[in-house]
Amino acid sequence: MALTAQQPARIKLFVSAHKPSQIPDGASIVPIQVGCANAPTLFDDMLHDDEGENISDLNPMYCELTAQYWAWKNADADYYGFCHYRRYFDFTDTQHQQNDYGEIIDEYIDEKTIAEYGLNDAAIARAVDGWDVITSPMNDTRLFGGFGDLKEHWEADAHLRLKDLRHMYDVLCARYPDYREDADAVLNGHTACFCNMFIMRREIFFDYCAWLFPLLDEFVQGWDHSRADVQTLRTPGHLSERLLNIYLTHRQRTGAGWKVKQLQCVHFEHPEPVGSLEPLDRNPRTVVPVIFAADNNYVPMLTTTIYSMLSNANPERFYDVIVLERDISDENKQTITDFLGEFDNATVRFHDVTHAVAGYELTTNNAHISVETYYRFIIQDALPFYSKILYLDSDLVVNGDVAELYDTPLGEHAIGAVRDIDFLGNLNMKDGIRAEYVAKQLGMKNPYDYFQAGVLVMNLDRMRDIHTVPEWLEIASQPGFIYNDQDILNMECEGEVTYLPYEWDVMHNCAGRVHGVFDFAPAEVFKAYMKSRQDPKIVHYAGFDKPWKNPWCDFGPLYWAYARKTPFSLQMMALLSGTEAPKSPEHHERAIREDSPIRKYADKVVPIGSKRREFLKVAARKLQGKK
Structure with a gap:
């Protein structure tokens, strides 16, 4: 009843x-x-x-x-x-x-x-x-x-x-x-x-x-x-x-x-559970929050970048290193934290962003750009206790103390960044293709203010005012962008940028672009870039010519001076030889119960898509x- x-x-x-x-x-x-x-x-x-x-x-x-x-x-x-x-x-x-x-x-x-x-x-x-x-x-x-x-x-x-x-x-x-x-x-x-x-x-x-x-x-x-x-x-x-x-x-x-x-x-x-990060129990005036984004395949490069940064860090400051990720293995996380544990003025934390980016069609148009590049859009929600952070790509090495970079006053601006000499060089090309793209797709009033987004000082309070995280990701889901999140940041933050000295984001000479693209940029920009190459504080291996693929690339020896000291150096050397990492057996959660053999046999007897299966x-x- x-x-x-x-x-x-x-x-x-x-x-x-x-x-x-x-x-x-x-x-x-x-x-x-x-x-x-x-x-x-x-x-x-x-x-x-x-x-x-x-x-x-x-x-x-x-x-x-x-x-x-x-x-x-x-x-x-x-x-x-x-x-x-x-x-x-x-x-x-x-x-x-x-x-x-x-x-x-x-x-x-x-x-x-x-x-x-x-x-x-x-x-x-x-x-x-x-x-x-x-x-x-x-x-x-x-x-x-x-x-x-x-x-x-x-x-x-x-x-x-x-x-x-x-x-x-x-x-x-x-x-x-x-x-x-x-x-x-x-x-x-x-x-x-x-x-x-x-x-x-x-x-x-x-x-x-x-x-x-x-x-x-x-x-x-x-x-x-x-x-x-x-x-x-x-x-x-x-x-x-x-x-x-x-x-x-x-x-x-x-x-x-x-x-x-x-x-x-x-x-x-x-x-x-959807995890959340907590503020460090330290004097915030001494903390330098540095954010990275990477996947499991990029762990050797990520580790090299962080190691180079901490090797040049100010011992009087504390560096809160936060890695945004979705699939970095527990074993790799442990190896990274154990290795970087030698730096007592830093902590390394990992934050899973799977839930935050779910439901968005995030794709890139360049083979050397991964979807992790969009993770910077969720920083403002993932780190509600920070008003300002430093974001770094994982395909670079740091030769100076990033605390100096982080301390750059932004005022009311949303972003601190270096002008993108590659983009500016393309703007001056006679074919006018890049200039037309900026006008039609990005709608920038001054395209020569276009910045490179691999090194960013971010005013999170101002970023939160400009867009919510869903709004940022919704824009990122739209097609038609050449440089994906970088284009979006330039489009949405125009007039909100403090421009940094070139030595903080020195792009290497990928495929001879210094005298094939960079030298088309406005003269003063090109001169500043060339001067920054003499004493770079950050070298950015932007583009396809990476030092873990080609050790003879521009600034290759500098990269390997750091990479060879990490626990992943042999893996990077294997990449040099053309050896890919073995694929782990794919794990499927079974449908009937977690250890049922049904799926294994079903896919053989009645293959997915077959008439018999339907x-x-x-x-x-x-x-x-x-x-």
Whole structure:
């Protein structure tokens, strides 16, 4: 009997997690850390499965079932539900597009997706009210790998043993002979709900747990797992998925008459918390914040640039080095911080900007310019505690103390930068192409004020006044720019620039451009540039001719004087020889569960895009009652 509006159901949806995660907020959403008995760190914002009556120490075998057991023994609710830190039910009435494996794929758990999938108390209550059991969608194993039944599906996993499934079958039939018919129907069938995601009324949940856990305990007692690998050790967790289907099949066959429905499953690819940087606990007058942007492939160059900068830093100042990134590996981060730890007047921090740039089509028109170049647009939000920062590209070396550069007074101006001699040289070309581009695309009143954006002193307060981060990124998403973010900064900040001495951004002689392009610039500009080459404070290897590709390039020996001292020098030498870094095996989160073999086999048997695959997808939708 459904509870009335005056008696709202007490729903507890337990979200199992073993790592810090972004969890939707709500009274009915209960995050619980699993495996706490063996965990090195306990999360303050979650329940812990090792408190009260528990089986937390069995988590390596029982997986998320330790949360289920904890809820059974310690929690009080009218409905008990279970999902994972990256997988949730879609509690709305909207049919969302799903992939070939029956999951809705999205990126982040944020306000937008919480609303889109009803991950709030009101939507959860509406979806649950009046139902006895809710599960994830029924999937057909014939469609996701060509498995004739669930036994073939089990056997296909290299870590699962068919004898263990038979052992569980024997335990079940011995304890509950009347379940044999249902076990045969499920295991010889080809449909099942996976992921151990469900919501049950209290009476049903308690009955299910009292039936399930003694079965698993008896299985484990007679199971030789002394030499099992990590994945095989999770066999009881895998078995519980099959047992859930057997339990529901039996109870419905024997007259339970439960109202059962399936809800779509949402798989979030980035469930980790959106981190934020904090100000340093230091006198801000002594701090020089220096911001970089790089990806994992650019780590050797990034490290060289930072090392050169800190090697010439003022020991009386403190340098807050912040790297904006999306994919730098933990190993590389550790190597960088360990190596640069010799500088006690600096700290190196990393900030993941994946969430900030999501949803924008950020592309570049030059092969030697990566999308990381756009990260400077988000600095104003990523570092709300700074009013002024120094931004440096990662394809340069520093020969002076950047504290002097940072101290440049900007007044009310938004930017401090050096005029771009390459661009100015092109402006004076007889073909008029660059001049026409400036007039039509950039609309600059004085194109000879165009600056180079690889070295910037930024007045963040003024940048915030000019545009919000979404506005900057929206402009950056527009096509037609030659130099991408640099063009945009020049277009939007014209008249807002303090021009710096040329020695702070000395562009090297890429492909002979000094006497083929640079010397077309206005005479005074060219003279200032040539003078700056004699004593450069920053050498910028802008363009395609990089010293890690061509050690004979202009200022190449200077670059390698720093690069050879870094822990990544051998990697850079390998690049010189034309040896590319080996590609890491691509990691795919499995659709049915994280260690399911379905995707691996499905892509071989029914390739993506094939007619057979499309036919089976239609059949799957019909099976699930969808159009």
